[in-house]
Amino acid sequence: MFKKMKLYYNSLECDMIIxxxxxxxxxxxxxxxxxxxxxxxxxxxxxxxxxxxTSINMFADILMSRVKNKQSLSLLVSIKTSS
Numbered sequence: 115m116f117k118k119m120k121l122y123y124n125s126l127e128c129d130m131i132i133x134x135x136x137x138x139x140x141x142x143x144x145x146x147x148x149x150x151x152x153x154x155x156x157x158x159x160x161x162x163x164x165x166x167x168t169s170i171n172m173f174a175d176i177l178m179s180r181v182k183n184k185q186s187l188s189l190l191v192s193i194k195t196s197s
Contacts, residue, residue, distance in 0.1 A: 121130040174193045181187055 117132040119130045121128045174190050178187065178190045
């Protein structure tokens, strides 16, 4: 964050502190925090979408074993391949 250097002026020794740009460090931290939030949101949304699709897929399997109509079977195949 900072660097300390010795400085000599008129035979006096002084400490000079060089500060880094704090704004860039804060921006990096902010971007990392936003990245964590985005990962959590993505994981939650992904889970919330997959859960009902699993049930729809299983229900389509059950219907496929019981339905004899070709048009209905075609629609069930569409459901299976889309989910």
